[in-house]
Every structure is written in structure tokens, then in C-alpha cells.
Amino acid sequence: MNAETSIVTLARSMEVAYSALDAEAGLFYDTTVRVKVHADRYYPDYVAVTLLWLASDHIFHGIEEFTRFRDDFEDRPEERYQQIMDSWPQVFGATEKAMKKLFAPVKPVVKRPPWSLCPRCHKPVWAEEGTVDLRETRLLLKARPHPLWCRVCGQRFEYANSDSLACSSEFSIKETMATLESMFPTEQPSFETLQIESGHDAGEADNG
């Protein structure tokens, strides 16, 4: 087993409803919550990531509520997740329901690598199709060849075997076309270009 474990810090910005007074005074608050996890480990790290993702749905009423939450959350969430959920029902709702999200079964990713999306939050596993260039995409794949779970929502990914990430097995031609277009954006002649070309040909034929 590979002993190398990489610790990453994942951060999410929370929504905090400021008081009108603070807004008027132009006060700025850091509303980020951070969690340190081992990217090469399953439990309990993905659980902490899911908990952070669930919390980001909540709008905190004022900076005081947020600060209390952040200080509680950032204290070993991977060990204390049950306690954190019980202490913050206004953030996580019913514990039983939240638990189902924390311990959701593994799922195949949507779309083939390198543009696979998380099956739960639909964020890119590596790179965003059509936005990140191929060179950078290759580097991202090389850096993380075996993502165990989503770094946004903590959803665990299914592997067909130790080396092969499972992905949705059906692909539409539309999806394939979109993939090709984002790979070779400049080499795809547009519909207009094709029309101009054929128009030009016709003109030449008339002249001759």
C-alpha cells in the first residue's frame, strides 16, 4: 500500500447575512470555513468534506452565528461530525437525513475523464470542459490519477478495479461532439464558414 498521504486544505465560502449597520460601515468579514483532509484516504475524510458542503447551503444570520459555527466546525470535523450535526440543527437539518448524505454509496462519475463530473454536485473532477486547456488538464490528471472522492461535496467515486475509475457507460454523440469541440476549438469550421466556402465555389462556377 502506498504510504504517501497528501493533506489538502479545502475551503468553502459561506453565505452570511450581514446586518444593515455592518454593510453601511463597509465592514468586511472572512466567511471561509476550512477543513484539512487526507486526499488519499476514504473515511473519515470524505465525511468532513460532505459536512462542509451541506453547511454551505445555510445562510448564517450574522457574523456572530457564523464565527461560532466556524470555530466549532474547524475543530476536528472528521471525528466530531455527529456532535457538530447535533449542535447545529439550523444548519444541517435532521441528523438522520444529513447522515444519509454523509454516507451515500459510491457512484460512477458522469462523463469520461478528463472531463468527468461528480455525480452529486456536478462539479468537474479534474478540469472544466472547454475552459481548462489540454496542457493544464494533463497536469491535473497526472497530479491526481486516482481521485477517491469529490473535493467539493465528498461524494465517493466508484472504481471498476484499483486502476479504473467507473464512469457513466452511455455516451451520446452530442456529448462526444462537445468534447471534441472543446479539444480542438479552432479547428472546427463553423456552419457560417462552410456556407461561405460553398457560396464562393458557386460564384467561381458562374464566372467560368
Ligand SMILES: [Zn+2]
Ligand atoms: Zn461533488
